[in-house]
Amino acid sequence: MPCLSCNDLKVSFRIQKKSAYAVRGVSFSVGDRRTLGIVGESGCGKSVTAAAIMRLVPTPPGKIESGSIRFEEKELLAIPEKEMCGVRGRRISMVFQDPMTSLNPVFTCGYQTAEPLILHKGMDKRAAAELSMELFSEVGIAEPKRVFSSYPHNLSGGMRQRVMIAMALACSPRLLIADEPTTALDVTVQARLLELLKKLQDTKDMSMILITHNLGIVTGMAHDVIVMYAGEIVESAPAQALFESPRHPYTECLLKTIPSIERRGERLTVIPGTVPTPLEVPEGCPFHPRCPKAKDVCKKDHPPLHRVDGGGNGVNIDNDGDNGKHHVRCHLYE
Numbered sequence: 619m620p621c622l623s624c625n626d627l628k629v630s631f632r633i634q635k636k637s638a639y640a641v642r643g644v645s646f647s648v649g650d651r652r653t654l655g656i657v658g659e660s661g662c663g664k665s666v667t668a669a670a671i672m673r674l675v676p677t678p679p680g681k682i683e684s685g686s687i688r689f690e691e692k693e694l695l696a697i698p699e700k701e702m703c704g705v706r707g708r709r710i711s712m713v714f715q716d717p718m719t720s721l722n723p724v725f726t727c728g729y730q731t732a733e734p735l736i737l738h739k740g741m742d743k744r745a746a747a748e749l750s751m752e753l754f755s756e757v758g759i760a761e762p763k764r765v766f767s768s769y770p771h772n773l774s775g776g777m778r779q780r781v782m783i784a785m786a787l788a789c790s791p792r793l794l795i796a797d798e799p800t801t802a803l804d805v806t807v808q809a810r811l812l813e814l815l816k817k818l819q820d821t822k823d824m825s826m827i828l829i830t831h832n833l834g835i836v837t838g839m840a841h842d843v844i845v846m847y848a849g850e851i852v853e854s855a856p857a858q859a860l861f862e863s864p865r866h867p868y869t870e871c872l873l874k875t876i877p878s879i880e881r882r883g884e885r886l887t888v889i890p891g892t893v894p895t896p897l898e899v900p901e902g903c904p905f906h907p908r909c910p911k912a913k914d915v916c917k918k919d920h921p922p923l924h925r926v927d928g929g930g931n932g933v934n935i936d937n938d939g940d941n942g943k944h945h946v947r948c949h950l951y952e
């Protein structure tokens with residue numbers, strides 16, 4: 619049994635008086651103690667997928683139209699809101715790109731970390747403060763005491779993100795969702811935070827969903843990767859298979875945008891064009907207007923998800939969407 623499995627999830631938004639899908643039938647699962655990377659350019663539906671898992675899609679204008687999200691024997695899309703409150707922040711925690719939007723500026727970091735421990739775990743003030751400082755040390759904060767009594771605006775961006783991670787870990791969640799956790803940080807701080815996440819992944823009994831627009835970041839972090847484009851999964855595979863033999867032209871393009879030492883001196887590729895908004899998703903394969911390999915069929919027919927066989931060029935068709943196997947949604951593999 620996977621830790622989380624999401625099946626045929628569809629999320630719409632009312633935009634300019636029309637209803638349009640931002641997530642269009644997404645299926646994946648996250649294994650126990652595994653890390654799933656969700657990759658794609660900005661606007662592909664990654665955060666909306668995460669919001670759906672937390673049942674935090676703003677309604678209206680958003681609506682979870684259909685699908686299933688199973689977690690710890692529960693169907694998250696069917697349980698009452700009260701039960702969902704017991705899942706959110708406790709069994710599933712989230713870390714966002716900008717900690718300033720989730721940290722409260724008027725309370726100290728210590729108060730914000732300790733308070734949920736008092737409320738949810740019934741700890742007394744002193745035990746909660748001690749555990750908070752332990753968590754601060756665990757996430758690599760060198761002066762836990764000072765940070766405990768600091769207000770968020772007195773800390774650097776990297777330090778704030780560490781506080782957020784400590785808060786997310788406070789209730790020992792089964793699943794941590796990190797949505798662009800390092801995007802707002804400079805490169806060295808980013809590298810240290812990724813190291814921290816990796817350490818947590820190795821030492822905690824926890825699964826992780828790591829969302830990023832940067833395919834380079836999931837290298838060495840994720841076990842499995844799904845690539846999203848225009849609200850759907852265009853390729854999914856174990857990380858190594860995806861990097862070594864990407865199948866979808868979009869994945870190939872994303873890989874070419876990663877700076878690498880071997881390709882030093884070459885110009886970095888930019889994918890021409892932009893991700894369509896939910897209102898303007900083109901017919902056929904949504905990537906066709908930007909695809910260097912597009913054929914006529916790509917303009918007309920929406921490609922199904924094909925299962926890619928282990929080696930060689932063999933491709934068999936299978937729409938079960940299960941992880942661990944290599945799948946690609948592209949007419950080139952028919």
Ligand SMILES: Nc1ncnc2c1ncn2[C@@H]1O[C@H](COP(=O)(O)OP(=O)(O)O)[C@@H](O)[C@H]1O
Nearest residue numbers: 631640659660661662663664665666679895896
């Ligand atoms: N509250 C909202 N209202 C209208 N459209 C939204 C809202 N949130 C997200 N969207 C649209 O859904 C699409 C996917 O967004 P998102 O999941 O945030 O992308 P990303 O992959 O960058 O995380 C975008 O086109 C975005 O404009």
Ligand SMILES: [Mg+2]
Nearest residue numbers: 664665666797
């Ligand atoms: Mg996002």
